[in-house]
Each structure stands twice: as C-alpha cells, then as structure tokens.
Amino acid sequence: MATEKQIWNQIQSTKNIQKITSSMKMVSAAKLKGDEGRRLTAIAFNNWADALNGPPQVVEDATFEELPQRSLIVTIQSDKGLCGGINSFITKSVKNCVTSLQKQGKEADIAIIGDKGRGQLRRFQPDRIQVSMTEVLSPGNYTLAAALASELIAAGAGDYDAVVIFYNAYKNAATYTQMYKVIKPFSGEGEDEPLLAYEFEPDTKSEVLADLHEYILTSQIYHSWMDGAAAEQSSRMTAMENASKNAGELIGSLTLKYNRARQARITTELIEIISGASALED
Numbered sequence: 001m002a003t004e005k006q007i008w009n010q011i012q013s014t015k016n017i018q019k020i021t022s023s024m025k026m027v028s029a030a031k032l033k034g035d036e037g038r039r040l041t042a043i044a045f046n047n048w049a050d051a052l053n054g055p056p057q058v059v060e061d062a063t064f065e066e067l068p069q070r071s072l073i074v075t076i077q078s079d080k081g082l083c084g085g086i087n088s089f090i091t092k093s094v095k096n097c098v099t100s101l102q103k104q105g106k107e108a109d110i111a112i113i114g115d116k117g118r119g120q121l122r123r124f125q126p127d128r129i130q131v132s133m134t135e136v137l138s139p140g141n142y143t144l145a146a147a148l149a150s151e152l153i154a155a156g157a158g159d160y161d162a163v164v165i166f167y168n169a170y171k172n173a174a175t176y177t178q179m180y181k182v183i184k185p186f187s188g189e190g191e192d193e194p195l196l197a198y199e200f201e202p203d204t205k206s207e208v209l210a211d212l213h214e215y216i217l218t219s220q221i222y223h224s225w226m227d228g229a230a231a232e233q234s235s236r237m238t239a240m241e242n243a244s245k246n247a248g249e250l251i252g253s254l255t256l257k258y259n260r261a262r263q264a265r266i267t268t269e270l271i272e273i274i275s276g277a278s279a280l281e282d
Contacts, residue, residue: 004265007258011251018247024082025240028233031139032173035230038139039170045142046223049216056169059093059178064100067182068161070107072130073097074152074221075121076167076228077114079135084235086168086176086228087116093166093178095124109160111152113225131155140229145222152221153214158185163217167224168231174238176231181220185213 002010050056075094077087094110101108108128112118115134122129133151137144157163162184169179186194186209200208 002257002261004258004261007254007261011254011258014247014251014254018244018251021240021243021247025237025244028237028240032230032233032237034139035226035233036170038141039226039230042223042226045219049219049223052216053181053183053220056179056181059096059166059180062097062180064097065104067101067106067108067164068184070159070161071101072109072111072152072157072160072163074111074163074165075113075117076165076221076224077112077117078228078232079115079138081116082236082239083232084239086232086235087114087120089178090166090168091117091120091124093180094121097164097166097180098125098128111155111157113148138229140222140225142218142222145225146218148225149214149218149221152217157217158210158213161185165220165224167228168235169227170230170234173234176234181224183213183217183220185209 046056073094075090077090081087098108098110109130110121110125110128111130112121112132113136118129118132118134131151133148136148152163162182165181165183167179167181168176170176194209195205
C-alpha cells in the first residue's frame with residue numbers, strides 16, 4: 001500500500017500535469033482561430049479544382065474502385081502528437097485503401113507528410129513509401145505547399161495514373177472527417193483529350209497541361225493541409241480538455257485515498273497514546 005508521502009507526491013504530479021494540459025488547451029484554442037482563417041482562405045483554391053478533378057470523397061465505406069491502375073497515396077498528417085486520433089485515422093484509411101487496391105489487382109505507393117504518419121506507416125509495408133516530408137514549418141502557407149508539391153513531383157508523382165490525397169476535413173471544433181481527393185494528370189487523345197473547349201497559345205498544349213497539373217496538385221495540397229491543420233488543433237483542444245478532466249478526477253480519487261491514509265495514521269497514533277496512558281495508570 002502506498003504511503004502518505006507517495007500519495008501526496010502523486011497528487012502534486014497530477015496537478016502539474018493538469019496545469020500543462022489546461023495550458024495546451026488554451027494554446028490550441030488560440031491557434032485554432034488562425035487555422036480557421038487560413039482554411040477559409042484555402043477553400044478558394046479547392047473550389048476551382050473541384051470542377052476539373054471532382055469533389056473530395058468521404059473515406060468511410062469507400063471501395064476505391066474508381067482509382068486507376070497505379071496511384072500515389074499522399075497522407076497529410078502532423079509532426080506532433082497529443083492530438084487525439086487524427087493521425088491514426090488517416091493511417092487506418094491508407095491501410096484499408098492499399099489493401100482494397102491490392103485485392104483489385106492495382107498498385108499503390110505512399111508519400112507521407114508529417115512525422116507521426118511516417119512513424120505509423122513505416123510499420124506497414126515500408127517498401128511502398130516513396131518519400132516522407134517531416135518537420136514542415138507551421139503555420140503553413142501556399143509557398144510551403146508549392147515546395148511540398150515540388151518534392152512529390154521530384155519523387156515521380158507525374159508518373160502515376162493518379163495522386164490520391166488523404167486528409168482530415170475540419171467541420172467544427174468538435175468534429176472532423178477523413179476525406180480523399182483524386183488528382184489525375186491531363187492526358188488522353190481523341191474524345192478523351194482534356195479541355196477540348198480551350199485553345200492554348202503560345203505554348204503547346206502538353207506543356208500547359210503539365211504546368212496546370214502541378215498547379216492543381218499544389219492547390220489541393222494547400223487546401224488539404226490547411227483543413228488538416230484546423231482539424232489537428234480542434235482535436236488537440238478536445239484531447240487536452242479530456243486530459244484535464246481526467247486529471248481532476250484522478251486528483252479527487254488520490255485526495256480521498258490520502259485523507260483515508262492520514263486518518264488511519266492519526267487513529268493509530270491516538271490508539272498508541274491512549275494505550276500508553278492506560279499502561280502507566282496500571
């Protein structure tokens with residue numbers, strides 16, 4: 001059984017942890033305001049791309065049958081932890097996607113943005129990981145998103161039939177959903193030739209389409225990244241609130257245990273004093 005001193009030390013340690021989690025909750029709440037603003041700015045970059053690549057799809061219950069033969073899966077995750085299950089949910093979604101594509105006889109490789117995603121996914125078919133990008137500066141901006149897109153293209157993203165981005169979509173301070181976007185290159189001939197209604201001058205159409213594909217990839221990464229950043233802060237805020245609540249409950253339980261141990265000690269001392277006095281009287 002723990003002594004009074006040990007229980008007291010546990011109470012003080014738990015109180016210190018509660019102070020830290022409460023502070024982290026307030027910091028995340030402040031950061032969430034900024035991330036919500038950056039997310040709203042990034043939505044404009046996503047709306048025009050939806051007209052060319054289609055809207056994002058919900059991961060839950062997805063079969064991924066619409067994906068082409070060779071896909072590069074890009075995960076948008078965080079470099080830091082203590083933010084609930086946002087990284088685990090994306091990792092689980094990617095695993096399900098890769099497994100589903102294998103059953104369909106299709107190929108899939110993985111590119112990772114975020115240290116937590118790298119740590120989780122390298123335990124799952126590490127040979128499929130083509131590139132990982134960690135310690136990305138925060139808060140993000142379009143310039144950094146362009147740098148990430150350049151890294152993906154340098155890793156061979158243009159050689160795949162599609163780039164599939166998995167990310168957490170922010171709904172509100174308490175809710176986020178796992179989504180994915182499919183970005184296909186502009187290629188095809190005859191009736192399948194893309195953007196037939198447009199004329200391209202002075203450059204050749206193939207060059208313009210290659211540049212457009214890179215721009216769309218950057219824009220989609222930017223939106224997904226900002227959306228995921230807002231989801232990360234909201235999840236961290238919720239996680240720290242729950243941690244503070246659990247710490248308070250633990251402090252109450254330990255305090256009750258400490259008071260019982262203290263009362264038992266005092267009772268024992270009183271009995272010893274009374275017994276000693278009785279012995280002297282005899």
